[in-house]
Amino acid sequence: MTPLTLLITLLVLSSAAFYLGRRRAFAVADPQKGIQSLHSRPSYYGLLTALWCGLPSLLLFGVWLTFENTIITNLVVADLPEQVRTLSPDRLSLVVNDIQNLVSGNIVSGEINPSMQAAADRYRNIQATSSAALAVVALSLAIVVALAVRRRIRPTLRARNQVELVIKIILVLCSTIAIFTTIGIVLSVLYEAIRFFQIIPITDFLFGLEWSPQMAIRADQVGSSGAFGAIPVFLGTALISAIAMVVAVPIGLMSAIYLSEYANKKFRAVAKPLMEILAGIPTVVYGFFAALTVAPFIRNTGGVFGLDVSSESALAAGLVMGIMIIPFVSSLSDDVINAVPQALRDGALGLGATHSETITQIVVPAALPGIVGGVLLAVSRAIGETMIVVMAAGLAANLTANPLQAVTTVTVQIVTLLVGDQEFDSPKTLAAFALGLLLFIVTLILNVIALYVVRKYREQYE
Amino acid sequence: MNRVAVNETISVMKPKRAIETVSKGLRKRYRAERRFRMLGLAAVIASLLFLTIMFISIFGNGYTAFFQTYVKLNVYFDPETLREDTLARADYPGLVKKTMRAMFPEVQGRRDKRNLYKLVSSEAAFQLRAMVLRNPDIIGQEIPVWVPADDDIDMLMKGHIRRDVPESERRLNDKQLAWLDRLSADDRIQTRFNWTFIRSGDSREPELAGILGAAVGSFLTLLVTLLLSFPIGVAAAVYLEELAPKNRWTDLIEVNINNLAAVPSIVFGLLGLAVFLNFFGLPRSAPLVGGLVLTLMTFPTIIIASRAALQSVPPSIREAALGIGASKMQMIVHHVLPLALPGILTGTIIGMARALGETAPLLMIGMVAFIVDVPQGFNDPSTALPVQIFLWADSPERAFVEKTSAAIIVLLGFLITMNAAAVMLRKKYERRW
Structure with missing residues (x-):
């Protein structure tokens, strides 16, 4: 039985349990007073039965599937011939991979020897047994529990309270997933990063001036011992983000001001949704636009003025990233500008200030904390943005502040280090996690400050 | 007699008054006012211009691929x-x-x-x-x-x-x-x-080259995302908005959700790689894993949107339900949720649209492979539409520029449809209380 059919069967069983429980409730009700004698409405008895029928089996199902693969693999490995089992862990994992490929009918690297074929057959056997066992255990558990609950149904059973308790527990669990996600991010990134820092000292990583993450595959290989100084990568990120902010902040802020203070209703009704389209475009589209249209345009324009512009210039990536962030800055600024009390504007206008003077001297200063918060969020976005830079910025880490040259960024390096085949003990792949850790920390700090500032500011005028 | 002459005669006759100082600078100030206004308009026009250029460049390159x-x-x-x-x-x-x-x-x-x-x-x-x-x-x-x-x-x-x-x-x-x-x-x-x-x-x-494989991959991935993130997001929002006591713990959850919504998407990819692939041993390049990663990215958005929708349901509804003897759970399920549902769905569609356009985390979990077959299930190797765009954009042949643009047109078509559905839903069912 495949997991999906089992899942569907469980659902069907649960709905059957619902009717079973409900009918039972009608049956146990006092014949004179009818369902009034029940503590809860009959469907709650049904729901209770259904929940008890479904939940334990689902739980079992989840746990089983999580550990099934590992256990089967270990069983099969334990049965492999002696000389295979004593191989180094790397080689052994290759063999296991091959066996798994054999099982799923994929192409296998290398020849199939009889022992591997036997192991694959054994794997398939255990897998079949396991899924059959899972089906039997899960289904019988569901049925037994449902029947047991059904027997317990009495008019005095507080079914509604129990059902609501179960639902509440589910709701609480769902809301804690956010915390588990954060913990998961921190742990997974931190764990690999610590492994990286065991190989490369953290000071070399943070303050080194050279980044070339090639590691020798064999000990006797020529060249490329690998240098993991992240300064050029940070500088590249900073440069591109700075260019993006130079584009996005003035344009975003000015359009927010124009749309909220000057534009008439009609213009706003057209322009605002159009700007929101800009926010909804996937970043991979921006990346393509940057690489295909903007970068050649900048290079050719530079050529006219006799400038040597790289075809993967920081300027192109930063410019397009700025365009991407414009709607972000503008919608956040729009919110905070609208939150400035009208009385402040009226006061300034009443004193004879022109509209623009009111805005620059009263409204914007009053909204400044919120605007700064928005800009910080935008910076965090720019730093974490991936696709635009992957497609339009360079790979080589140049230590330069010249926007016409190619630079690389943290996200570009993470992508290039982790896409493709990886081995999980080389500093090359682990470096990506170290970069990821830094990226997470920096954006986390920016976000927390920004969210704090924005919230504080909102309270001020509420 | 023109105004300048009048001003001159006045200034000759009488000592300076405040109004003169004001009117002297007035023209300059009005100019500054006009300039500022023009600057604002220019900013709006500039951003719309970028949008137009981008659309023209992509449509101009892409329509021939059809x-x-x-x-x-x-x-x-x-x-x-x-x-x-x-x-x-x-x-x-x-x-x-x-x-x-x-x-x-x-x-x-x-x-x-x-x-x-x-x-x-x-x-x-x-x-x-x-x-x-x-x-x-x-x-x-x-x-x-x-x-x-x-x-x-x-x-x-x-x-x-x-x-x-x-x-x-x-x-x-x-x-x-x-x-x-x-x-x-x-x-x-x-x-x-x-x-x-x-x-x-x-x-x-x-x-x-065609996009059916990528489109099916995207569809399967989004299906997983929707099936997981919608119930989880709504459940979490209901708990936080309706049931949770105000204490440290819920504050922590709230901070976490707001922060997760702003974490760079590639970090979720790292999480998916380390946890789902390396720890749980789920298959690489599978829509199932892609859906799981995108779920973690999307559910904070859905929680935030759902909470806003729940907040907009007036307290009188809740009080009326409680007043006639409904339990808190009954009040939520029978009254508050149905009224908040259009808002929740709108938020969900927007979250899904974002997930559809997301590329970076999918690169991390190996959905960038060259895959010819159309995926048949959640565990088959597959790509997604944005990843296909990325792959084609990297291909050297001139003809792939056209295919890339066309794939973008298809992707944008899906996104616009989804967003239009969200807008229509909002227009049709949104109630102002």
Whole structure:
């Protein structure tokens, strides 16, 4: 039985349990007073039965599937011939991979020897047994529990309270997933990063001036011992983000001001949704636009003025990233500008200030904390943005502040280090996690400050 | 008497008053006002201009990908090559070559011949094979067959390869151009709607590459995301908004949710790689894992939107429900949730649209592989639409620029549909209390 059919069967069983429980409730009700004698409405008895029928089996199902693969693999490995089992862990994992490929009918690297074929057959056997066992255990558990609950149904059973308790527990669990996600991010990134820092000292990583993450595959290989100084990568990120902010902040802020203070209703009704389209475009589209249209345009324009512009210039990536962030800055600024009390504007206008003077001297200063918060969020976005830079910025880490040259960024390096085949003990792949850790920390700090500032500011005028 | 003259006479007659100081600077201030206003307008126009340029550049590059050049060959299905017993494995490429040679008997020399064969796509052989297998009766007949042209020919026909550049810098040489001209003079070249692009998976040959595989991959991924993130997001929002006490713990959850919504998407990819692939051993490149990662990214958005929707339900509704004896859970399920549902759905659709356009985390979990087959299930290796765009954007052939743009058009089409659905939902069901 495949997991999906089992899942569907469980659902069907649960709905059957619902009717079973409900009918039972009608049956146990006092014949004179009818369902009034029940503590809860009959469907709650049904729901209770259904929940008890479904939940334990689902739980079992989840746990089983999580550990099934590992256990089967270990069983099969334990049965492999002696000389295979004593191989180094790397080689052994290759063999296991091959066996798994054999099982799923994929192409296998290398020849199939009889022992591997036997192991694959054994794997398939255990897998079949396991899924059959899972089906039997899960289904019988569901049925037994449902029947047991059904027997317990009495008019005095507080079914509604129990059902609501179960639902509440589910709701609480769902809301804690956010915390588990954060913990998961921190742990997974931190764990690999610590492994990286065991190989490369953290000071070399943070303050080194050279980044070339090639590691020798064999000990006797020529060249490329690998240098993991992240300064050029940070500088590249900073440069591109700075260019993006130079584009996005003035344009975003000015359009927010124009749309909220000057534009008439009609213009706003057209322009605002159009700007929101800009926010909804996937970043991979921006990346393509940057690489295909903007970068050649900048290079050719530079050529006219006799400038040597790289075809993967920081300027192109930063410019397009700025365009991407414009709607972000503008919608956040729009919110905070609208939150400035009208009385402040009226006061300034009443004193004879022109509209623009009111805005620059009263409204914007009053909204400044919120605007700064928005800009910080935008910076965090720019730093974490991936696709635009992957497609339009360079790979080589140049230590330069010249926007016409190619630079690389943290996200570009993470992508290039982790896409493709990886081995999980080389500093090359682990470096990506170290970069990821830094990226997470920096954006986390920016976000927390920004969210704090924005919230504080909102309270001020509420 | 004009105003300046009046001002002058006044200033001669009387000592300075505040109003004069004001009016003296007034013109300058009005100019500044106009300038500021223009600047604002310019900013709005600039951002809209960027939008327009981007759309024009992508649509201009992409719409041609929906059409493909076809070449008509008069194929003689030679009984010599097509033996009854080996029909499936017969030399169909040879058949195509033979047909080409028959059409241009004057072509001699290996290099010229090879250039000649390059005019039609490698798909031609498969097409002939399919024809023969479908209807073996055609063996021995000469039948006109339209086969897809090679991507270079296609590019030439669409004007992306220019004839006036020197031969050495062109993908097609002069002889090939002459053959092509003869073919078009004979009405053997036609442009048709490119069904291949919509019906098939990826390919190394641009003329055979399609987006169905990526679209199905995206669909499966989004299905997983929707099935997980919608219930989780709504449940969490209901708990936080309706049931949770205000304490440290819920504050922590709240901070976490707000922060998760702003964490760079690539970090979620790292999480997926380390946890789902390396720890749980789930398959690489699978829509299941993609969906899980996108779920973690999307559910904070859904929680935030759902909470806003729940907040907008007036307290009087809750009080009325509680007042006639409903339990808190009944109040939520029977009254608050149905009223908040349009808002929740709007938020969910917007979250899904964002997930559909997300690329970076999918790169991390290996959904960037070159996959020809259309995925059949949640564990099959697959790509997604944005990842396909990224892959094609990296391909060197000129024809892939067009395919990339076309894939973007398709992706944007989906996104616009989803967002339009969200807007309509909001317009139709939103209630102001």
